[in-house]
Amino acid sequence: MKASVLIVDDETRMLELLSMILKPEFSVTVTSCGREALRLSRSNSFDLCLLDIMMPGMEGRELLRQLRKEQTDLPVIFLSARSDLEDRVEGLELGADDYITKPFEPMELVARIHTVLRRTRKRSQKQEGLAKGLQIDWARREVWYDGEEIKLTPIEFHLLRTLAQHPKQAFSREQLLEKVWGFDYYGDARTVDTHIKNLRTKLRQAGLQEEVIQTVWGFGYKWGAM
Amino acid sequence: MKASVLIVDDETRMLELLSMILKPEFSVTVTSCGREALRLSRSNSFDLCLLDIMMPGMEGRELLRQLRKEQTDLPVIFLSARSDLEDRVEGLELGADDYITKPFEPMELVARIHTVLRRTRKRSQKQEGLAKGLQIDWARREVWYDGEEIKLTPIEFHLLRTLAQHPKQAFSREQLLEKVWGFDYYGDARTVDTHIKNLRTKLRQAGLQEEVIQTVWGFGYKWGAM
DNA sequence: GAAAATCTTGAAGAAACGATGAAGGAGTTG
DNA sequence: CAACTCCTTCATCGTTTCTTCAAGATTTTC
Numbered sequence: 001m002k003a004s005v006l007i008v009d010d011e012t013r014m015l016e017l018l019s020m021i022l023k024p025e026f027s028v029t030v031t032s033c034g035r036e037a038l039r040l041s042r043s044n045s046f047d048l049c050l051l052d053i054m055m056p057g058m059e060g061r062e063l064l065r066q067l068r069k070e071q072t073d074l075p076v077i078f079l080s081a082r083s084d085l086e087d088r089v090e091g092l093e094l095g096a097d098d099y100i101t102k103p104f105e106p107m108e109l110v111a112r113i114h115t116v117l118r119r120t121r122k123r124s125q126k127q128e129g130l131a132k133g134l135q136i137d138w139a140r141r142e143v144w145y146d147g148e149e150i151k152l153t154p155i156e157f158h159l160l161r162t163l164a165q166h167p168k169q170a171f172s173r174e175q176l177l178e179k180v181w182g183f184d185y186y187g188d189a190r191t192v193d194t195h196i197k198n199l200r201t202k203l204r205q206a207g208l209q210e211e212v213i214q215t216v217w218g219f220g221y222k223w224g225a226m
Numbered sequence: 227m228k229a230s231v232l233i234v235d236d237e238t239r240m241l242e243l244l245s246m247i248l249k250p251e252f253s254v255t256v257t258s259c260g261r262e263a264l265r266l267s268r269s270n271s272f273d274l275c276l277l278d279i280m281m282p283g284m285e286g287r288e289l290l291r292q293l294r295k296e297q298t299d300l301p302v303i304f305l306s307a308r309s310d311l312e313d314r315v316e317g318l319e320l321g322a323d324d325y326i327t328k329p330f331e332p333m334e335l336v337a338r339i340h341t342v343l344r345r346t347r348k349r350s351q352k353q354e355g356l357a358k359g360l361q362i363d364w365a366r367r368e369v370w371y372d373g374e375e376i377k378l379t380p381i382e383f384h385l386l387r388t389l390a391q392h393p394k395q396a397f398s399r400e401q402l403l404e405k406v407w408g409f410d411y412y413g414d415a416r417t418v419d420t421h422i423k424n425l426r427t428k429l430r431q432a433g434l435q436e437e438v439i440q441t442v443w444g445f446g447y448k449w450g451a452m
Numbered sequence: 453g454a455a456a457a458t459c460t461t462g463a464a465g466a467a468a469c470g471a472t473g474a475a476g477g478a479g480t481t482g
Numbered sequence: 483c484a485a486c487t488c489c490t491t492c493a494t495c496g497t498t499t500c501t502t503c504a505a506g507a508t509t510t511t512c
Binding site (some may be wrong): 159 | 456457458460461471
């Protein structure tokens with residue numbers, strides 16, 4: 001399936017040119033209006049946005065700022081007539097993923113889009129990989145849902161991590177004991193049940209309605225979301 | 227007063243060239259060795275570092291990583307023979323402030339250095355990423371809060387630095403032992419607790435109410451502010 | 453509807469943390 | 483070089499938090 005690209009430029013001639021170059025490789029949507037671009041990005045789900053920095057009215061950088069607020073994960077490539085350093089640096093600071101100056105080689109443009117897509121693919125997958133809106137930050141040891149942190153104990157955290165890292169995969173209690181508690185742990189396997197229950201309670205209290213931890217009857221548990 | 231620039235490149239011919247170009251405008255120090263560069267950056271206080279990304283031994287990007295650990299505020303401009311996008315993106319992701327490809331125009335190089343200096347001047351004054359009002363001067367090894375200096379012991383300072391340079395990131399006691407005490411230290415991990423406690427006490431006595439050092443139960447500690 | 457498995461509850465006790473203080477080491481000063 | 487101060491380490495104790503497991507309630511399966 002082709003990646004979808006949103007192109008924003010005020011010059012219609014440039015829009016046509018870009019569209020022509022990218023059509024063979026990507027699914028292209030074009031617009032010359034910043035507001036229209038925002039609206040499109042809200043209703044559609046683009047893989048990438050190609051954005052002219054020099055636009056009258058709502059400038060490219062302002063549009064990027066707005067996009068970053070709403071579509072935090074949408075990769076953006078800036079396009080500019082000038083090869084001005086300030087522009088480039090500012091663009092990258094605002095969160096653009098790359099910067100291309102006109103005139104450009106058609107082949108290079110396509111290549112760069114592919115590069116950015118490859119580089120950002122992980123990013124967008126990583127955040128989705130869990131239940132909608134549930135975010136797990138391993139480095140910070142934090143779990144967030146809907147803007148609220150869910151405080152977990154060490155075992156709960158490890159349990160969540162083990163399950164969520166392998167969505168849909170069923171784990172027996174013994175496997176979980178080994179992975180979470182350690183291979184040398186000896187104890188009642190039903191202890192797992194208690195922690196699963198507590199985890200479920202905490203997730204539910206945080207507002208997560210979906211049953212993300214599913215019971216595999218006669219066996220164990222699995223992560224059900226996504 | 228001229229701004230001081232540290233130039234790191236393994237090719238002596240390039241060093242001479244760069245030095246010649248920049249001498250009229252900046253106070254220049256050169257080295258062709260990564261370790262030497264680290265040492266220099268510790269003892270001197272440079273305004274900017276010009277760094278070749280393609281260096282044998284300790285590579286440019288590794289050096290940048292080290293620099294970022296120790297001299298969080300030192301602006302860095304990457305220099306590369308290739309105009310490779312990956313390089314550029316990686317450099318900027320690692321925290322480089324700009325990226326210049328060889329060959330370059332002498333005038334352009336000077337201009338870019340000025341631009342980065344202007345842009346980063348605020349940063350070094352602002353001291354971002356810490357608790358409100360808490361200032362840490364890495365070069366002077368001083369910590370200030372609300373106009374008063376907080377006297378810290380070496381371990382306390384190093385501990386504070388490690389935590390504060392990575393806000394929100396959770397560190398286990400073992401990680402802290404390795405980073406602060408050294409990889410070859412063997413001793414009770416709970417020694418960390420004592421120093422954390424002393425640090426907290428000193429920060430509290432200085433008037434810092436916020437709990438900037440948070441306990442990560444069953445794991446370690448993290449810097450909680452910002 | 454009985455058997456088996458899971459879910460819930462609660463209380464004992466295990467583990468982790470914070471605080472204190474003493475012993476010993478490092479570095480400094482007279 | 484001895485006395486002093488400051489720093490580091492670690493053992494200990496009280497407190498908080500987490501884990502475990504047993505027992506009864508509930509659900510699922512056949």
